[in-house]
């Protein structure tokens with residue numbers, strides 16, 4: 499029985515993969531999104547291109563999708579936002595230009611093809627069958643919406659020094675950029691983050707004592723090292739003497755995110771993204787962060803000239 503299973507499975511998958519979506523087909527069950535949020539007209543058209551070009555021979559975009567092909571399957575789950583638009587542009591034009599060992603085919607024709615906006619109404623109907631119900635009025639506004647979205651996409655590409663004349667590629671990129679992560683991936687990410695956070699807490703607690711010891715003993719090596727790194731990465735926003743600028747004064751007793759040694763390390767490690775303080779965890783090692791923290795703590799009460807007004811709490 500086992501002997502039989504493998505060959506018949508192979509035969510079946512070869513048969514199935516021999517089936518191609520006909521050109522201009524609008525059937526695309528296999529890439530139906532999980533969510534009920536509506537795609538932009540540009541992305542909706544991009545999804546059509548994705549299916550028409552048989553990208554689905556090698557890719558799937560949602561978990562639970564059963565590969566219909568003997569080709570190697572590369573998951574595109576969560577690919578939205580992973581790369582910039584110009585990365586996708588270059589990847590589709592010449593995959594090896596951005597992914598050196600890629601054996602993905604190039605799609606030069608899509609860079610010349612003009613989108614057929616007459617299809618939009620049909621595409622919305624198809625989407626409706628998969629649970630993405632577009633309001634009836636969308637039919638009237640579809641083409642205008644598509645054009646506005648494509649114009650914005652072209653302008654974004656232009657800021658990345660890429661000139662596109664309104665080809666199908668902008669739509670395909672819009673589709674790729676909105677593919678969400680799978681629920682499994684979201685769960686895995688949150689587990690990874692919890693693990694990272696726990697490790698960080700353990701590490702910062704260990705380093706905290708060392709930092710204070712170095713600050714109190716005025717350990718020159720640590721403080722100078724910290725100051726050197728501070729000067730290269732941080733002084734641009736926090737001032738040459740940590741007096742503040744774009745970012746807060748780090749020498750006073752007032753803190754927006756807590757002034758304990760562990761708080762300062764945490765802010766440097768994870769940042770306050772929405773306020774313009776980036777996370778340094780991929781750029782600095784924990785030891786370097788400890789050294790900068792020691793330097794910052796050592797500047798406390800140094801009263802530098804041009805100090806920024808206090809921010810936060812004592």
Ligand code: HEC
Pocket residue numbers: 548551552553554555556557569570572573574577580593597599600601602603605670674
């Ligand atoms: C013959 C199989 C094949 C086909 C057909 C194919 N790809 Fe790929 N694709 C690959 C392989 C292999 C990779 C991994 C190597 C690379 O990054 O190029 C890949 C990678 C990608 C990635 C990057 C994934 C990541 O997370 O790094 C994107 C996006 C992508 N393909 C989009 C497309 C689109 C859009 C189409 C259709 C226009 C397409 N592919 C058609 C094989 C294929």
Ligand code: HEC
Pocket residue numbers: 728731732733734735736744745746748752753754755756762765766770773774775776778790809810
């Ligand atoms: C692009 C500007 C910028 C750079 C570069 C920058 N910061 Fe910041 N930083 C900020 C801003 C803005 C805040 C305020 C965040 C807030 O409002 O909570 C901040 C907050 C902080 C805080 C918390 C201050 C408080 O009051 O809670 C610390 C500590 C800090 N930065 C350290 C650093 C260190 C160390 C570096 C270099 C490795 C650095 N920053 C690089 C902009 C920057």
